[in-house]
Amino acid sequence: MRDSQGLIDPEALLVTAAQMGLIEQELFAHGFPVAALMEKVAGKISQRLRELLPPGQKIGLLVGPGHNGADTLVVARELWQKGYFLIIHHPFRSAKELTLAHKTYAHYLGIPEVENLQELNTCDVLIDGLFGFGLERELAPELVDLINTVNGWQKPVISIDLPSGLHTDTGQPQPVAIRAQRTLCLGLWKLGLLQDVSQEYVGILERIDFDIPAPAICKILGTAPALTRLTPxxxxxxxPMPRPTVIHxxxxxxxxxxxxxxxxxxxxxxxxxxxxxxxxxxxxxxxxxxxxxxxxxxxxxxxxxxxxxxxxxxxxxxxxxxxxxxxxxxxxxxxxxxxxxxxxxxxxxxxxxxxxxxxxxxxxxxxxxxxxxxxxxxxxxxxxxxxxxxxxxxxxxxxxxxxxxxxxxxxxxxxxxxxxxxxxxxxxxxxTPGLARGxxxxxxxxxxxxxxxxxxxxxxxxxxxxxxxxxxxxxxxxxxxxxxxxxxxxxxxxxxxxxxxxxxxxxxxxxxxxxxxxxx
Incomplete structure (x- = not known):
């Protein structure tokens, strides 16, 4: 996927969960704070959501226990400050320290949090921030029920990074997954998003670029990445075009x-x-x-x-x-x-x-x-x-x-x-499925x-x-x-x-x- 100058388009890169985790660890090891990365990523997500969602819509946010949930809470903060009406649902007894900190600040701002999932059924659109990359195990029964309920509402859902419930690498639901209308993939394309089995869950795919530096990518993926995505x-x-002027x-x-x-x-x-x-x-x-x-x-x-x-x-x-x-x-x-x-x-x-x-x-x-x-x-x-x-x-x-x-x-x-x-x-x-013809x-x-x-x-x-x-x-x-x-x-x-x-x-x-x- 490299051109004649040895340059590669990040749109062409595909990563596994393990590779993406190592790339992030490389950034953290060289002094990029976790909180700073979260602010940068969430800021870019918020900007894209403001382009997609007109003011006046009621937005429900499904917040997970890890950093994907923390990203979602920062997004909630940014949208709230721009006048969007939001409600948060966080169906977990525990969470990472940074996630809890952002949740505390969301409460301080007055963003409503509801314990009853059914209250999100009143929303116009849902933001899925339950899980990001790295999910490789089957979901607990209560989360399976939650996802089945959300899917049953048939509301527009925008998933952050991957639809919750999808295995990051195989794209297989574990055993169910959010059926998103749109997925905002963070940083580099995750392998599971391009598997045949995941296509009924991911909706429209977009990549949110947050400027991962070349040294981090090269260290983990090498100088000739083995796994790529075809780009225009x-x-x-x-x-073989354009052809030389003189050719037979x-x-x-x-x-x-x-x-x-x-x-x-x-x-x-x-x-x-x-x-x-x-x-x-x-x-x-x-x-x-x-x-x-x-x-x-x-x-x-x-x-x-x-x-x-x-x-x-x-x-x-x-x-x-x-x-x-x-x-x-x-x-x-x-x-x-x-x-x-x-x-x-x-x-x-x-x-x-x-x-x-x-x-x-x-x-x-x-x-x-x-x-x-x-x-x-x-x-x-x-x-x-x-x-x-x-x-x-x-x-x-x-x-x-x-x-x-x-x-x-x-x-x-x-x-x-x-x-x-x-x-x-x-x-x-x-x-296109239109090509599925003899x-x-x-x-x-x-x-x-x-x-x-x-x-x-x-x-x-x-x-x-x-x-x-x-x-x-x-x-x-x-x-x-x-x-x-x-x-x-x-x-x-x-x-x-x-x-x-x-x-x-x-x-x-x-x-x-x-x-x-x-x-x-």
Missing amino acids: RAMIQAL KYQCGHLLLVCGSRSYPGAAVLAALGARASGVGMLTIAVPASIKDIITLEVPEAILIPCPETAEGAIADLPGELTAYDFIAIGPGLTRAAQRMVQTLCSTHLPILCDADALNILAPWSGKRPGFTLLTPHAGEFHRLFPQFNLSNRLEAAQQAAQIAQAVILLKGARTIVTTPDGRTAINPDS GSGDVLTGLLGGLLAQGVKQGRDLVALTQAGVWWHAQTGLWLAQQEGELSVHPQRVAQHLGQALVQICEKFRDETVPFLIRF
């Missing part, structure tokens, strides 16, 4: 796309349209001879290889030499009847992407193949490939699979994970294949290009959903609008400033 800045930089098609990569069957000609069309949008210089498509004309009509510029077919209408064999291609993408629409051809291709040394039925044919995965390998499973395909790994923790399972297979694993989901054999892992933070993955396969063919030819970082392709595909889905609604995000529309969406997305992010960059 880094992804746009990774894409063979310098822009040659992709062989192996796809389709008599039963699934549309999958080949969608993958071809995705590859076209990537800007790849040359596109060759190998399909069963019986569907050749369908592909030609849709992608007339492609070179077509009509392949001999099995009795089921799948590719039986791939004629000709493979030396002309920079990259091979196989899988969309093949059916499992293409087994012999897939196994032959995977035994070569050429860089390859395997998706869909190519993955099913290769399952369960055994051993390392020669050459760069990218596997792009959804959850079902992942389970067939790597039945030994439990997807209850998607990130850990993907990392283990990448290490065992010595391949790059792209685990699809609401928050897609890209991880490498050496543990370098990135999560795509934004997508054919979306075919478009992604073609797009990635085209980008990686360019990457091989031009000596680019193939992992960074994989991440950029995932981000571009998801951003196009989001752009279409905003333009036309989620139900209009069908694969053909995504493929047709990849280029237009990228132009709009680049324009949108060009004017966004990065608060500060860390020099590693």
